[in-house]
Amino acid sequence: MRMRRQATLYRDSAVESLTLAIEIFNRPSPIARDHAVPMLLGHAFEMLLKxxxxxxxxxxxxxxxxxxxxLGRCIGIARDDLQVITNDERALLSALKQDRDCATHDSITMSEELLWVHMRSAITLFRRLLKDEFSETLTDLLPGRAIPVSTEPPQDLRTLVEEELAIVTAYLAPGKRRGPEARARLRPLLSLDGAATGRTDPPTEAEVNRAEKELRKGVEWSKILPGLATLNVAPVSPESDAQEVILRVGKSAEAIPVRKAKRDEEALAYRSMDPFEEYGGKLSEFGKKLGLTQQQGYALIDYLDIKEDDVAYFCRKTKNGNIxxxxxxxxxxxxxxxxxRDGLDVEKITLEYNxxxxxxxxxxSAR
Known part of the structure; x- marks a missing residue:
């Protein structure tokens, strides 16, 4: 199929942002690398998915x-509707989205090894999507010599995490007064941890503080960051570049069971995304966006019991019960x-709703 013109423009923007991310990653100067690379990778994938x-x-x-x-909506459509990415790839993109948000609105710091893992896993996914969806090869669009390589690619993600947390713990030692640096290194780890459990928004300051508090107490890291304990670097296919990286969410012998926290349930470091972002659809506009009237939209919400589905509907109330x-x-x-699509009789259910x-x-009124 011939590419649509707008799709081509989005693809070209994606490659340009990826090229800049690679350029900044490869340059000798450390200035802005931790922030610029995630920001540019986030834009690259938003454009590619678009x-x-x-x-x-x-x-x-x-x-x-x-x-x-x-970007969050693109990731959801790519996985849930079009199914062009896997659950593992969604976790990678969700972590990247969170890192991009942290880099844009706060501060993050990553070790060279962790930044490389993010960079190379992103290139692996970018390359696959180009090939599968557009029959294009990444090296035809940018020089293969520019793609980041490492003399010693990390094979054990667990060891890498432990090394990162050892630095964080050292920053948190009594008398060091390096809390801001510790939190900057914690944020990308919390992002990756949350992405493994389905969270798509960046960690809040409260979550960072809780993780910091637990580390000060000497709590085992797999209990503080249980999502990270389920991640591993998966083997690539024999014909792939030996330096390609695929992150996979999977149970390991050391991993403790994890699940998505229920609404209003206390959890250490992960929760659902910001409800004002995830549940941004207005009930009054529901019908209009479906090509129906406002009243038909209300009837659909009632008939399909959408308010009983906490994945579809969110309601925040005061202590007195007021919405x-x-x-x-x-x-x-x-x-x-x-x-x-299944032929629901909208007119009928609207009459019943009314x-x-x-x-x-x-x-x-009779009361």
């Missing part, structure tokens, strides 16, 4: 939205679209 999505869908906007998809915020996630739209609402108002 290229893939536009090629397949002809749009990179949800109906009713003025802005194109964010201060409610929103819908992408899942709500996916459930509704499937129901519509009748039930009238009955409720009558009952309330």
């Amino acid at each position: 290229s893939v999505i536009y090629q397949k869908r002809g749009t990179v906007r949800d109906k009713g939205d003025e802005l194109t998809h964010s 201060v915020y409610q929103g819908l996630s992408a899942r709500a739209y996916e459930v509704a679209k499937k129901a519509l 009748e039930s609402q009238r009955d409720k108002r009558k009952t309330t």
Whole structure:
């Protein structure tokens, strides 16, 4: 299939940002490397995923939205809808997104080995997507000599993490007063840890502080960062570049069981993404974005029990039970679209919904 013009522009922007990320990674000067590399890699993948999505869908906007998809939305579509990336690759991209956000809004520091792992795993995925989706070879778009190499590629991610945390622990030793440096090195580790369990937003300051507190106490790192304990560097195929890196989320003998924390449940370092980002869909605009009326949208929400699905619907209340915020996630739209494709009679359920609402108002006024 011939590439759409807009998809080509997105692809070209992706390659340009990847080239700059590689250039900054390879240069002798350490200035801005920890921040610029994740920021540029984040932009590279946002553009590449937009290229893939536009090629397949002809749009990179949800109906009713003025802005194109964010990186987080692109990752979700690529995995859940188009299935062009695996769960392991989603974890890698989620960690990269969090590192990009931390680099943009806070400070992060990575060892040379950890930064290299991020760089090379990103190149591995970028190369695969180019080949699988556009039948293009990365080395045809930029010189192979420019791709970062290491004299000793890390093979054991666990050892790498332990070395990073040894530095953090040394910074936190009594009398050192190097807490800011310790937190800067903790953030990318917390990002990778959270990505392994499904989180897509960067770690909060409270999470960083909790991790710091536990490390000061001498708690085993696999209990502080259980998601990291499930990650390993997977072997690549025989025909691949020997320096390619694939991160894989998998249970190891040392790994402790992990799960996504329930809403409002206390957890050390991971939670769902910011509800104002994940559940940004307004109930009043639900119908409009599906090509329906506002009332039909309300009827769909009621008929499909979307408010009972905490992955699709979020509601924040005061202690008195008053609603201060409610929103819908992408899942709500996916459930509704499937129901519509399956032939749901919208007119019928809307009539039933309107009748039930009238009955409720009558009952309330009779009290």
